[in-house]
Amino acid sequence: MDYTRVYKMLFSSVYPLYIQKVEKKGRTKEELDTVIFWLTGYNKDTLQQQIDRKTDFETFFAEAPQINPNVSKITGVICGYRVEDIEDKLMQQIRYLDKLVDELAKGKAMEKILRQ
Numbered sequence: 001m002d003y004t005r006v007y008k009m010l011f012s013s014v015y016p017l018y019i020q021k022v023e024k025k026g027r028t029k030e031e032l033d034t035v036i037f038w039l040t041g042y043n044k045d046t047l048q049q050q051i052d053r054k055t056d057f058e059t060f061f062a063e064a065p066q067i068n069p070n071v072s073k074i075t076g077v078i079c080g081y082r083v084e085d086i087e088d089k090l091m092q093q094i095r096y097l098d099k100l101v102d103e104l105a106k107g108k109a110m111e112k113i114l115r116q
Contacts, residue, residue, distance in 0.1 A: 003090070003091045006057060006091065006094060007090060008056045008058065009056060010055070010056055010057075011051065011055055012051045012052075012054045012055070018032055018101050021101060021105050022101065022105050025104075025105040025106070025107065026107075027105060027107075031104055035100045035101065035113060038114050039064075039093075039100060040060075040064035040065065040066070041065030041067070041068070042065060057094050061090055061094070067093065071093075072084070074096050074100065074115065078098045078102065079095065083095045100113055
């Protein structure tokens with residue numbers, strides 16, 4: 001499967017859609033950021049730099065300070081695929097992010113989303 005189109009999508013263009021999605025369901029941008037920080041190791045400043053530089057998903061994950069060691073606890077189906085079964089590492093990371101955003105929008109408790 002060719003994921004190149006997804007890899008080249010700009011994180012800065014998808015991020016506002018994530019914000020919209022969670023805010024529509026009564027969650028906050030701060031909660032979204034917390035989830036992103038947990039997954040990637042970015043912080044407020046480094047995340048903003050990625051957005052300002054208009055990096056694509058490939059670069060966003062390649063430059064992530066630290067992918068959380070607990071990502072293997074993220075399981076389930078997103079976009080018709082079981083995240084734990086996705087063999088392409090980058091695609092799996094992108095879907096992990098989608099899954100966490102989904103869980104946030106569905107009202108899951110933060111401790112559960114952050115696999116604590």
